[in-house]
Amino acid sequence: MDEPLFSLQNLTYSYDGKTLIFDQFSFDVLKGETIFLTGPNGVGKTTLLQIIAGLLSNGHLTYRAYYKGNPVQLVAIRRYISYVTAEPPLFSKLTGYENIECFRLLWRLDRTYYQKVEAICHTLGMADWLALPVDQYSLGTLQKLHIAIALGRPVELYLMDEPFNSLDVTSRDILAEWIQTDNRASYIIASHVHQDKFPSARVLTLARPVRKEGIW
Ligand SMILES: Nc1ncnc2c1ncn2[C@@H]1O[C@H](COP(=O)(O)OP(=O)(O)OP(=O)(O)O)[C@@H](O)[C@H]1O
Numbered sequence: 001m002d003e004p005l006f007s008l009q010n011l012t013y014s015y016d017g018k019t020l021i022f023d024q025f026s027f028d029v030l031k032g033e034t035i036f037l038t039g040p041n042g043v044g045k046t047t048l049l050q051i052i053a054g055l056l057s058n059g060h061l062t063y064r065a066y067y068k069g070n071p072v073q074l075v076a077i078r079r080y081i082s083y084v085t086a087e088p089p090l091f092s093k094l095t096g097y098e099n100i101e102c103f104r105l106l107w108r109l110d111r112t113y114y115q116k117v118e119a120i121c122h123t124l125g126m127a128d129w130l131a132l133p134v135d136q137y138s139l140g141t142l143q144k145l146h147i148a149i150a151l152g153r154p155v156e157l158y159l160m161d162e163p164f165n166s167l168d169v170t171s172r173d174i175l176a177e178w179i180q181t182d183n184r185a186s187y188i189i190a191s192h193v194h195q196d197k198f199p200s201a202r203v204l205t206l207a208r209p210v211r212k213e214g215i216w
Contacts (some may be wrong), residue, residue, distance in 0.1 A: 004028035007066040009041035014060040014214045037190040039206035045190035049159045054056035054085045082153040084160040088146035117152035140166040160189045
């Protein structure tokens, strides 16, 4: 069997040291696979993505993680991961082009990044907006730019938190197709909708831990 790209083992997490969100939870991500992350509201989908992205190192967190078989700390593998967060983290007074440039500089990428993001914006039908400040964008257009900025980053693991929420039906289909034609990278998509558009994805359904309280 293929070695996982990423493996998270025995994850236990609590925000407050009392209520457990995860209790000894483990899963692997294979190279090139798409995981559809589902489960009821409040079960921990966003929390899991934030933990993988190395953004929740506070709280009560224990785990073992492996990237390509090597033991890692999650904060140390941020550079291998690109994250479409639920709220687009864009600069509202800057244009789409300027926002792309900010992320290019932040991630120290060359000009090919710029072209790739622009191409994704074209595919999602919003490239005509790029010269305008993003505070003039509709919610869906803003989300498309955010998605393009994150997916344009050349990494092997993409995390997406409810990426379809503000998109119209056509754009949802285009995005689903775009993701599925990318066999190079792995995707973890937390979403309540559009699972049927990912027939080859593995569905990972989160459930509340049986043990409710942690001992820290
Ligand atoms: N910063 C925080 N501090 C304390 N508790 C939090 C915090 N963020 C989330 N929680 C709690 O952690 C649990 C998991 O929340 P999370 O947002 O990860 O769920 P989710 O599965 O993504 O939900 P949804 O489907 O509604 O988006 C919830 O009970 C939530 O109230």
